[in-house]
Amino acid sequence: MQVATLKPVQHFVILLLSAMFFYSITHAQVTLNSGIEHCALKSAQTRSAPKAVAQIRKWNYNVNFMDLELWLNDLSAPIRGKAVCNIQVTASVEPGIYMELNRGYTVDSAFINGERVEVVQEGKFDLKIFSQIHHETGERLKLEICFSGWPENSTALFLHEHDTSQILFSLSEPYGCRDWYPGKNDLTEKMDSVVMRFHTLPYYRVASNGLLQAEYIMNGERITVWKHNYPVTPYLLGFAATNYVSYVDTASSAGMPVYIHNYVYPENETLLRTRTKQTVPVMKLFSDLFGMYPFAGEKYGHAQIEWGGGMEHQTMTFMGRFDYEIIAHELAHHWFGNYVTTSSWHDIWLNEGFATYLAGLSYEHLFDGYYWPYWKAQNIEYVTSRPGGSVYVTDTTDVNRIFDPRLSYAKGALVLHMLRWVVGDEAFFKACRNFLNAHAHGFAGTTEVKETFENVSGMNLSYFFDDWIYGEGFPSFQVNCERLINGDYNVDIQQTTSHASVPYFKLPLPLQFFGNGTDTTYVIEVDSRTVTARLAPGFLVDSVKIDPEMWLISANNKALVINEEHPMQLYPNPAGDHISLSYTGNPPLEWYFSDSSGRRFQRGFTLKERSITFNLRGMAAGIYLLSVIQSNDNRMFKFVKY
Numbered sequence: 001m002q003v004a005t006l007k008p009v010q011h012f013v014i015l016l017l018s019a020m021f022f023y024s025i026t027h028a029q030v031t032l033n034s035g036i037e038h039c040a041l042k043s044a045q046t047r048s049a050p051k052a053v054a055q056i057r058k059w060n061y062n063v064n065f066m067d068l069e070l071w072l073n074d075l076s077a078p079i080r081g082k083a084v085c086n087i088q089v090t091a092s093v094e095p096g097i098y099m100e101l102n103r104g105y106t107v108d109s110a111f112i113n114g115e116r117v118e119v120v121q122e123g124k125f126d127l128k129i130f131s132q133i134h135h136e137t138g139e140r141l142k143l144e145i146c147f148s149g150w151p152e153n154s155t156a157l158f159l160h161e162h163d164t165s166q167i168l169f170s171l172s173e174p175y176g177c178r179d180w181y182p183g184k185n186d187l188t189e190k191m192d193s194v195v196m197r198f199h200t201l202p203y204y205r206v207a208s209n210g211l212l213q214a215e216y217i218m219n220g221e222r223i224t225v226w227k228h229n230y231p232v233t234p235y236l237l238g239f240a241a242t243n244y245v246s247y248v249d250t251a252s253s254a255g256m257p258v259y260i261h262n263y264v265y266p267e268n269e270t271l272l273r274t275r276t277k278q279t280v281p282v283m284k285l286f287s288d289l290f291g292m293y294p295f296a297g298e299k300y301g302h303a304q305i306e307w308g309g310g311m312e313h314q315t316m317t318f319m320g321r322f323d324y325e326i327i328a329h330e331l332a333h334h335w336f337g338n339y340v341t342t343s344s345w346h347d348i349w350l351n352e353g354f355a356t357y358l359a360g361l362s363y364e365h366l367f368d369g370y371y372w373p374y375w376k377a378q379n380i381e382y383v384t385s386r387p388g389g390s391v392y393v394t395d396t397t398d399v400n401r402i403f404d405p406r407l408s409y410a411k412g413a414l415v416l417h418m419l420r421w422v423v424g425d426e427a428f429f430k431a432c433r434n435f436l437n438a439h440a441h442g443f444a445g446t447t448e449v450k451e452t453f454e455n456v457s458g459m460n461l462s463y464f465f466d467d468w469i470y471g472e473g474f475p476s477f478q479v480n481c482e483r484l485i486n487g488d489y490n491v492d493i494q495q496t497t498s499h500a501s502v503p504y505f506k507l508p509l510p511l512q513f514f515g516n517g518t519d520t521t522y523v524i525e526v527d528s529r530t531v532t533a534r535l536a537p538g539f540l541v542d543s544v545k546i547d548p549e550m551w552l553i554s555a556n557n558k559a560l561v562i563n564e565e566h567p568m569q570l571y572p573n574p575a576g577d578h579i580s581l582s583y584t585g586n587p588p589l590e591w592y593f594s595d596s597s598g599r600r601f602q603r604g605f606t607l608k609e610r611s612i613t614f615n616l617r618g619m620a621a622g623i624y625l626l627s628v629i630q631s632n633d634n635r636m637f638k639f640v641k642y
């Protein structure tokens with residue numbers, strides 16, 4: 001048994017914001033990137049735990065329904081439980097089936113279809129349930145397991161204190177379900193429905209998934225029954241028990257009312273009644289952007305717990321802090337994470353990157369422009385604070401890496417923002433909705449996201465996902481803008497990358513030119529390390545801003561504007577298939593190219609135009625010289641042909 005006696009932490013610092021800074025949400029407590037910060041805490045919560053063992057197991061059944069009854073009593077006593085599962089055999093593996101349950105529990109008895117069966121506990125988590133009878137694929141069985149005890153070295157069940165009361169709560173993601181109920185502990189299935197019954201002292205109330213079916217006191221104990229009728233994956237089940245008070249906020253989704261059932265500590269009720277109301281406009285926004293709240297037939301909810309962050313238990317988010325961004329982040333998970341769940345912990349960005357980005361979108365839409373640029377700037381700075389790291393998780397045995405706030409959350413979110421920039425707003429939001437509809441109440445991975453965005457945009461996005469999901473690092477741009485004699489600008493873009501896994505990033509690069517009291521923005525398609533463009537802003541340029549609206553993950557960018565007029569200029573350099581010579585004064589009398597051995601070729605004579613463009617297609621890559629003879633000036637230009 002593990003009992004922590006933490007003093008309640010007062011997290012609720014009120015940020016006084018001028019009304020000019022926002023609308024829709026009033027009295028908001030906003031801490032930028034707290035949606036990410038809370039997950040760093042999630043990671044820290046499990047830091048002391050040994051590396052989780054990735055369960056590579058061939059399960060031979062699906063759990064369709066679970067009726068879980070837990071006797072929690074005064075919360076600190078050992079738990080007693082009974083799990084009744086309706087399972088369907090998917091492969092007749094002899095001699096029985098495996099489940100997972102923390103070895104801190106003793107299995108008191110187990111039954112298959114009412115017949116008592118033998119159970120052996122192996123290792124830390126394995127429960128081997130022997131069947132006397134051979135069961136064929138497709139057969140439906142009723143499995144009943146009675147257990148008691150307390151989880152050893154638990155990373156998923158926590159007993160803390162607030163004010164003068166104890167609180168017991170679960171946090172199962174990613175591998176912790178086995179700490180409080182027997183079952184499968186993976187991402188291969190969703191149960192169709194779940195009933196959870198809790199027995200406590202009358203002093204305590206229990207918050208959980210789905211709809212409250214019954215809550216009554218009988219024989220000196222409070223019995224609370226929750227039923228969830230939507231498909232749910234094991235890590236999204238949860239319960240929290242303490243001396244809660246509860247109240248309901250009403251939101252709407254696609255014109256339908258959605259009730260937000262809040263369970264908070266009595267000592268925080270007054271404050272939190274104002275905080276939980278912030279969910280209402282966010283519910284409407286996400287419904288407008290991504291479709292109706294996927295669990296509108298039941299409810300949404302918050303349960304206050306003793307922990308720094310939030311956890312998106314399906315229809316009942318657990319909240320350690322009622323910060324605006326955490327509220328938005330956890331609600332967002334009900335589209336991305338709960339409705340459609342990552343099919344693998346390798347692709348956790350599908351849960352966390354999307355939820356982080358949706359919280360960002362709530363700044364974009366629900367505030368007046370004050371927070372949105374800050375949100376983008378802070379995330380770009382955070383992601384580019386280190387040169388490497390992929391969004392894709394290669395080591396799923398490391399819980400800290402799965403929930404890495406810089407990569408799975410911030411970079412995942414910014415990659416989505418860039419994807420929106422690449423495909424455009426209309427295609428982006430349509431693809432998001434198509435993705436959700438295609439995998440409703442199921443699982444999906446990076447492959448499915450890529451397919452959906454390619455189908456909607458008509459673009460091949462392999463390069464994008466290779467560079468930004470599987471590759472590491474980010475680009476830095478050096479942009480040199482040199483004024484030509486006719487007033488146009490030769491723009492030379494050089495790209496370097498922070499990590500060798502991506503030699504260059506292909507992306508549309510926005511450049512904003514300022515000068516003469518005006519500005520204009522160009523988008524240059526960057527598809528190599530070096531790109532040259534000739535632009536005609538129509539004014540003398542004072543400065544150039546790279547990616548002014550922060551669509552891209554990039555850092556250490558530099559822009560240089562050269563306005564002095566040279567009597568003669570050769571550009572671009574290095575050059576591809578063409579190179580141009582522009583000049584003032586008299587036209588050249590003669591010009592010729594020579595290679596490094598001194599051999600002359602492509603000789604020419606007087607021309608009238610103020611510029612000449614030479615075709616270099618027949619020339620091998622290398623260093624060349626262009627010699628130009630004017631009446632009063634002889635010049636030699638060295639250039640690189642690539």
Ligand SMILES: [Zn+2]
Nearest residue numbers: 039329352355
């Ligand atoms: Zn999250």
